[in-house]
Amino acid sequence: MKTLPRLRIGHLPTAVEPMSRLAATLGGPALYIKRDDQTGLAMGGNKTRKLELLIAEAQANGARMLITAGAIQSNHCRQTVAAAARFGFECTLVLYPSTPTDALPAADEPATGNLLLDKLFGAKIVWTQRATRDQTLNDTFQAAWEAGKRPYLIPYGGSNAVGAAAYVLAMQEFLAQNQPVDWIIFPSSSGGTQAGLALGSRLFGFSGKVLGISVDEPADVLQDRVAGLASATADLLGEKANFGPDDILVNADYLGTGYGVMGGIEQEAIHLFARNEGVLLDPVYTGRAAGGMIDLIRKGFFKVGEKVLFWHTGGSPALFANRYQDQF
Ligand SMILES: *Cc1c(COP(=O)(O)O)cnc(C)c1O
Numbered sequence: 001m002k003t004l005p006r007l008r009i010g011h012l013p014t015a016v017e018p019m020s021r022l023a024a025t026l027g028g029p030a031l032y033i034k035r036d037d038q039t040g041l042a043m044g045g046n047k048t049r050k051l052e053l054l055i056a057e058a059q060a061n062g063a064r065m066l067i068t069a070g071a072i073q074s075n076h077c078r079q080t081v082a083a084a085a086r087f088g089f090e091c092t093l094v095l096y097p098s099t100p101t102d103a104l105p106a107a108d109e110p111a112t113g114n115l116l117l118d119k120l121f122g123a124k125i126v127w128t129q130r131a132t133r134d135q136t137l138n139d140t141f142q143a144a145w146e147a148g149k150r151p152y153l154i155p156y157g158g159s160n161a162v163g164a165a166a167y168v169l170a171m172q173e174f175l176a177q178n179q180p181v182d183w184i185i186f187p188s189s190s191g192g193t194q195a196g197l198a199l200g201s202r203l204f205g206f207s208g209k210v211l212g213i214s215v216d217e218p219a220d221v222l223q224d225r226v227a228g229l230a231s232a233t234a235d236l237l238g239e240k241a242n243f244g245p246d247d248i249l250v251n252a253d254y255l256g257t258g259y260g261v262m263g264g265i266e267q268e269a270i271h272l273f274a275r276n277e278g279v280l281l282d283p284v285y286t287g288r289a290a291g292g293m294i295d296l297i298r299k300g301f302f303k304v305g306e307k308v309l310f311w312h313t314g315g316s317p318a319l320f321a322n323r324y325q326d327q328f
Pocket residue numbers: 045046047075076157159187188189190191192193194282285286313314315316
């Protein structure tokens with residue numbers, strides 16, 4: 001496998017721990033957790049790993065500014081601007097409400113959660129709407145380019161082949177930790193995490209299954225996206241591996257009433273993890289994926305004796321966002 005330029009940012013390897021109390025409470029399979037909420041950059045999360053490769057590429061390109069985009073409570077944006085601060089880049093974030101019907105924050109509304117941290121790390125923020133995000137991101141990049149700022153564009157969620165390659169390395173890291181499991185379960189959205197884990201499974205011979213719980217897309221859309229990204233990542237790494245949608249396991253049964261809308265399953269999962277394991281989930285991603293995993297356990301989806309690993313991808317700063325305050 002080709003070695004890509006990489007900065008060391010993360011606190012790696014992240015721990016793999018048993019979740020014995022939660023497993024006893026649920027009465028199903030043995031449960032484990034991989035703590036990528038503890039990757040160490042600005043309260044951690046899966047974007048730390050992607051940024052190790054993305055920022056190395058930005059540096060190699062002579063960039064001086066990072067531009068990316070996300071929803072108002074984007075963890076990806078929070079971690080990107082923190083990395084920009086650490087490595088001396090300017091950073092512009094294009095932010096938008098997560099649904100077409102949500103308003104932009106009022107000028108006098110205090111910033112909370114990830115948005116508070118974006119400001120603390122010195123982000124310049126360009127506001128837009130979900131429907132116009134591509135155009136605004138392009139315009140912002142063009143303007144910075146023409147102003148001679150040497151911008152580097154990081155895609156939504158850091159999910160291009162470079163970002164996804166970080167999760168190939170993460171799978172290698174996990175396999176070296178010698179904790180055999182039958183299932184790896186995690187939230188999947190822009191697809192880089194799942195593409196990397198799927199490719200890593202194939203390259204390094206993981207014998208279990210990698211199941212993404214979709215956070216915001218129908219299964220077929222996400223399977224196509226992840227398969228394309230996994231194949232492109234194999235190319236980038238000089239490996240021959242081709243993926244079709246059927247190679248990618250996605251469960252999209254837990255979309256609830258949309259991205260970022262906390263429902264009963266997220267609430268219950270957040271409480272169960274907090275009170276049985278002292279682990280914080282988040283309302284958008286890990287709450288949804290853990291809620292899905294809990295539902296699958298209760299339905300008897302896993303066979304007796306199977307071991308299930310929840311790969312925690314971070315996100316807990318969103319617990320402190322205004323919009324969720326009356327929901328815990
Ligand atoms: C970005 C993010 C995800 C989704 O990862 P993708 O690689 O975009 O699919 C999951 N959980 C958290 C907490 C995230 O911030």
